[in-house]
Amino acid sequence: MRFVLIALLFLLSACEQQQAVVPAEGEAAKPVHGDTFIEASIGEPNNLLPVLSSDSASSDINRLVYNGLIRYDKNLQLEGELAESWEISEDQLTITFHLRKNVTWHDGAPFTSADVLFTYQMYINPDVPTSYAEDFLQVARAEAPDPYTFRVTYKKPYAPALESWGTAIHPKHLLENEVNSKTITKSPLARSPIGTGPYTFFKWDAGEKVELLANPDYFEGQPYIHRVVYRVIPDTSTQFLELQSGGLDFMGLTPIQFKTQTDTPAFAGNFSKYRYLSFSYTYLGYNLTKPLFQDQRVRQAITYAINKQELIDGVLLGLGQAATGPYKPDTWVYNGKVKRYAFDPGKSRALLAEAGWTDSDGDGILDRGGDKLAFTIVTNQGNDLRSKTAEIIQRRLKEVGIVVEIRVVEWATFLKEFIFTGNFDATILGWSGGPEPDQYNIWHSSKTAPRELNFVKFKNQEVDDLLEKGRRTFDRAERKQIYDRFQEILAEEQPYTFLYVGEALPAVAKRFRGIEPSPAGITYNFIKWWVPKSEQKYAR
Numbered sequence: 001m002r003f004v005l006i007a008l009l010f011l012l013s014a015c016e017q018q019q020a021v022v023p024a025e026g027e028a029a030k031p032v033h034g035d036t037f038i039e040a041s042i043g044e045p046n047n048l049l050p051v052l053s054s055d056s057a058s059s060d061i062n063r064l065v066y067n068g069l070i071r072y073d074k075n076l077q078l079e080g081e082l083a084e085s086w087e088i089s090e091d092q093l094t095i096t097f098h099l100r101k102n103v104t105w106h107d108g109a110p111f112t113s114a115d116v117l118f119t120y121q122m123y124i125n126p127d128v129p130t131s132y133a134e135d136f137l138q139v140a141r142a143e144a145p146d147p148y149t150f151r152v153t154y155k156k157p158y159a160p161a162l163e164s165w166g167t168a169i170h171p172k173h174l175l176e177n178e179v180n181s182k183t184i185t186k187s188p189l190a191r192s193p194i195g196t197g198p199y200t201f202f203k204w205d206a207g208e209k210v211e212l213l214a215n216p217d218y219f220e221g222q223p224y225i226h227r228v229v230y231r232v233i234p235d236t237s238t239q240f241l242e243l244q245s246g247g248l249d250f251m252g253l254t255p256i257q258f259k260t261q262t263d264t265p266a267f268a269g270n271f272s273k274y275r276y277l278s279f280s281y282t283y284l285g286y287n288l289t290k291p292l293f294q295d296q297r298v299r300q301a302i303t304y305a306i307n308k309q310e311l312i313d314g315v316l317l318g319l320g321q322a323a324t325g326p327y328k329p330d331t332w333v334y335n336g337k338v339k340r341y342a343f344d345p346g347k348s349r350a351l352l353a354e355a356g357w358t359d360s361d362g363d364g365i366l367d368r369g370g371d372k373l374a375f376t377i378v379t380n381q382g383n384d385l386r387s388k389t390a391e392i393i394q395r396r397l398k399e400v401g402i403v404v405e406i407r408v409v410e411w412a413t414f415l416k417e418f419i420f421t422g423n424f425d426a427t428i429l430g431w432s433g434g435p436e437p438d439q440y441n442i443w444h445s446s447k448t449a450p451r452e453l454n455f456v457k458f459k460n461q462e463v464d465d466l467l468e469k470g471r472r473t474f475d476r477a478e479r480k481q482i483y484d485r486f487q488e489i490l491a492e493e494q495p496y497t498f499l500y501v502g503e504a505l506p507a508v509a510k511r512f513r514g515i516e517p518s519p520a521g522i523t524y525n526f527i528k529w530w531v532p533k534s535e536q537k538y539a540r
Contacts, residue, residue, distance in 0.1 A: 031514070033214070035531040036227040036538035039250040040239040042382030043411030044207060044232050048193040050168035051122060051130045052185065054451070055415060056432070061210055061230060064526075065106075066168035066195035069097055069116065069150075074518035074525065076435045078162060082111065082169060082196065083150075092157045092474060093140075097165070099148045103219045105171050106200045113144035118172035120152070127182045131453055134441055135164035138471075157472050159479065160438045169196065198223045198527045208232055224514075224530035227538070234382035234410065243271070246537070249509040254384060255317035258505045271507045272515070274522055277330055278504040280432040281323045282386065283496040284377070284393065287424055288457045292375060299494040300341070301351035305400045306393055307343040312500050315388045319505065323498035325487040326431065326439055332476065333437040335484040338491035348400045359401055366401035374403035375425035380414045386428045389499065393428075420451050428499075437483050440467045443490075458495040511535040 041060065047053040050062045069083040080086070083097040103111040122128055123136040140155040154161055171194055178184045193201050198220070199212035212228040231248065233239045240257050242248045244267070253262065253273070262273060284302070286293035293299060308322040327334045352358075357366040357373050366373040377393070379386040387408055394404040409418060418424045431442065441447055444467050445459040463486060470482040490496070506522060508515060514529040515522050531537075 030532075031224055031528075031530040032533050033222065033224050033530075034226050034533065034538075035511075035536040036229060037225045037250065037512070037529070038229040038231060038248050040233040040242065040248055041210075041230045042232075042234050042236075043380070045204075045210060045230075046412060046415065047190045048201070048204075049170070049184070049187060049190045051119075051128060051132070051170060052190065054131050054453070055411070057230075057411070061212070062168060062193070062195075063197075064199040064212055064228060065193045065197045065201060066170075067197050068166035068168055069099075070162060070165050072166070072435065072520055072524070074516065074520045076519050081166075082116075083165070086162070088162070094151065094153045095161060095165075097150045097152075099150060100219055101148055103196055104217055105173075105196055106194045106215065107171075107174075109171065109173050110147075111169075111196050112147040113150040114147070115169050115172045116150045117142055117144040118176060119167070119170045122170060122175065122179055122184075123167075125179060128179060128184055129451065131441070131451055132167065134447070135160065135167070157474060159471050159474050160436050163434075163436045171195070199228055202227075218527070220527065223527035225512075225526075236382065236384050243507065249512065251507055253505040253507050255315070255319045255502075255505065258319065258507075259317050262507065270510055272510055273505065273507050274517055275319065275503050275505050276517070276521065277321070277328055278432070278502055279328055279434055280430050281326065281328065281501045282389065282428065282430045282499045283323070284499060285427050285429060285456045285496045286494075287422060287426065288459075288495060289422065290375075290425055292373075293426070295355050296493060297351045297355040298357075299497070301348040301355070301400070302397065302402070303341040303494050303497040304344045304348040304351065305396050305402070306341075306497060306499070307396060308499060309343070310396075311389055311392055314392060315385055316500060316502050320500045320502040323501050325490050325498055326433065326442070327437065327483075327487070328433070328501045331435070331437075333480060333483050335487040337484075338487050340491075341494075341497075345396075345400050352400065352402075357401070364401060365403055372403060373401060374405070376405040376407055377426045377428055378407045378409060378414065378418050378424045379428040381408050381410045385502070386430075390428050419455050422450070422455065422457070437479065438467070438471050439486070440471060443467060443486075456495055458493075460489060460493065463489055511537070 041057045043057045045058040045061055046055045047058055048061060050066055053059060067082045069081060070078050071081045073079045082100055084100050086095055086097045088095050099113055105111060120136055120142045123130055123133050138154050138158045139152055141153045143151050174189060174194060178187050191204055198215050198218045200215050202211040202213045204210045209232060210230045214223045214226050216222045236254050239248060239251050243251050286299055288294060312320050321329055324338050324340060352366055356368045359366055377390050379390055390406045394406060397404050442453045443458055443463055445464050447454040448457045466482050466486045470479055473479050511531045512529050516525060
């Protein structure tokens, strides 16, 4: 009973709106240090060593703790981060990076080119279980001729080479012995990271939150926001209640929250909303090792049975676009002429019949050789959009005679027991991309081992060849032709049913200043966000 009362009190308090922010003006509105920024994560971080982590919860934290040599600026152009500058040789094979001086790790040790060389060596070490070795396996030679110069030479021209050095640089002095002794998976840094980034790790309360503190020695200047907290709240409805009551300062709104639950004076007085087409897409992916999904006609039939516009209208409330492949529609690499699958249940049934699936006993469910046409879609807990998408797909597939079960699983369990082990029929998930179109790690047939990103086990020799050629070609027009063909094959093969590209819908507490929307989104300049002294909520 006591637990129930506490839960009720929590919900009631969460429903109370905050008092509207009274904006500071004049001198009081100038940037100052202080305050805390709180956001939610749908799942517990998996690992705070970037070389070992592949989940979004870990990556969000790691971005503030670590740096790469380069990064994307607000206009999605590459600029230096730990590298001040670089030169590329005429033959496009060698990059020479000139590193920043006087950068230190969070424990005070100096950052040098030895850390960059170590990071490269760690990623190509077969004893390190990483999903991101591919970029570094392209390297013929890496060297650190002096503490502030790092030179890397490639075996062949490699178009994503420069972008790949946005990878987090790891501390040699803390990890070298663990790599050598093959104990890196048990490293203390997996839960207590030490980087060079704008925020230092403070604590991790398992199942509750991770806290970071501003790095006073950060080479770009101490961030204005003193503390960043990631709260583990695996449900977007609960996150929204926390946002309204002041327990969160930031969240990505769901479409229904954005459209119907935030148009109130109270919300508008406390939060700013933003919207822009994201670099991520949602898909229904098929485990291609399963006999059912090895028939292309079955995959195509499922796609024909799904009404993508219904998903966009019903799940995204119109805040998105249909996906036809792995690139978002407003980028140069997008191929808008690939085969499209208009909602056509008749075509779906015809393809299934062609594949031998008919309703032999009149029960409304297709069967073949005594087996019913049925499978399970697994997706992760805490993402209502994916769950609702699964439910709509379930209803539509039932109309063509396919029985679908839905299983929603907690994030860490979902990855470890289903995705990484290949223990699933089909899954609804999403990928987040960026300006670089290389898709080798997700689609090449060499990337199908456990914990690799091609966990649907897609294999196509022409795609392998195209992906290899695409990463060796620098001319954009030639790359466009290569990736156009790549998208044509995916559209024909349908290893995924590409569902939709949603809009990013962040809401941020109004007391935070310095937010500048751009092609890169809104968080690219987070270290420059600040809160006027009179509006700060949290003391140090």
